[in-house]
Amino acid sequence: MGKVVIRVDHVGVKFLMSSQKVDNLKEFIIKKLNRQIDYKSFWALKDVTFSVEEGDRVGILGLNGAGKSTLLKVISGVLKATEGSVITKGRLAPLLELGAGFDMQYTGAENIYLYGAVLGYSKDFIKEKFQEIVDFSELGEFINVPVKNYSSGMKTRLGFSIATVVEPQILILDEVFAVGDAKFRKKSEKKVKAMFKQGVTVLFVSHNIEQVKSICNKAILLEKGTIVAQGDVDDVCKIYEKKVK
């Protein structure tokens, strides 16, 4: 098979849950002197190992709190793993929390440049693709209105259009199809499917088993931060369905 594009190697993420929240200097010094700070640790992910080959479409399944979002955050680089390592090759496009980088005072057009910069695009690239983004988002004349006046659907449409204008090698999807109206949903599905055809590698998180089956060829099942099953999508989905029942 193809070369490995994502390698997750014995990754663990530990969160500290201090029993009392110490967030000011006075309490910190007093408690430190009295040795009263005690942290309970909690492993959101523990010893997670898997690798994804080029062109694979991997579904990540699990109940709430299984560590799915934490895993995506570690892979996209937002969160650093406490132990283990993650190696990714190629341009990564995280379609999580679309439009999280928007500035509310800025207009849609200004936000295209800002959000594009946040995703690490160059200025020339955004300039070149500007019209394409505006067209795809179907915002029309609203593109020059401050984003604070946008509806949530409009924000998502703009965010999706900016994030998908690149041709990424790795696409991370977190229930993005659940947004926008039916028409835009179809359009965005079409766009994502077109990327699949070009051999993009996909990580897909969803609770919708049918969707996972239709998109993915492999799957990983997480439970309480550890992998309980991985392999062919149908096999893993069967295990997951059993667990849900």
Next chain:
Amino acid sequence: MKQNIKNFSKYRYLLSELITKDIKLKYRRSYLGILWTLIEPLLTMIVLTMVFSGFRGNSDKTFPIYILTGRLLYSFFSNATKAAMKSIRSNSQMIKKVYVPKYIYPLSTILSKYIIFLISLIVLAGVAIVLKIKPTIYMLQAIVPLLILLVMVIGVGLILATMAVFFRDMEYLWDVILMLIMYCSAIFYRPSMVIDGGFGWLLKLNPLYAVIVNFRNSIINGLPMDLSALLYSVIFSVVSLVLGIWMFYKNQDKFILNI
């Protein structure tokens, strides 16, 4: 190191985009726009001159520009360090969701404030002309204290940004320290008043005062820089920069768990 430089060049455009955003949004929806950067220090200068020269009962012609230089430098120091301190927390939504090198936030905040500060120096040139300050060759050396000030603010800003993530009360504490720095910077009084009272060491200890002294020497007095003040301010800014970078890098992966 090589990795860091490569990463920085990838996000260079984001840095300039964030700086423009700060400046643009600051003056959007105000009629006078960027002119406020000039009017505000001018008005404070007039008020402070009226209050303190009446109080001192003398008519020193250069007193307004003396106040203006101190006030401009101090208010940049105070605004930029305060904004840098809050930058990580106010961008927490972004930091939690998209990967971006985190130093971009304090750095862009400080640089945008620095640009506004440099624009506000126009007012200084205007006042100098009105007060008939003689142009000297020493004015060119003013660039040195201005650069030292920038390095100092970046260093102090990184230290504060790191600390403020873990301790929220830093913001109140820093307000108090800033007030202390203001009174120890000889902004609206002559240093001789303090030195005669035996508190000259307070001024000597204050790195911001060292910068202000050299800036005033260059602009108003037409004198070469005070070497001990120069040395002290350079050492202070380099040490705080190194310390700031070290603290920031050591703790930045823990930011996301605390914001």
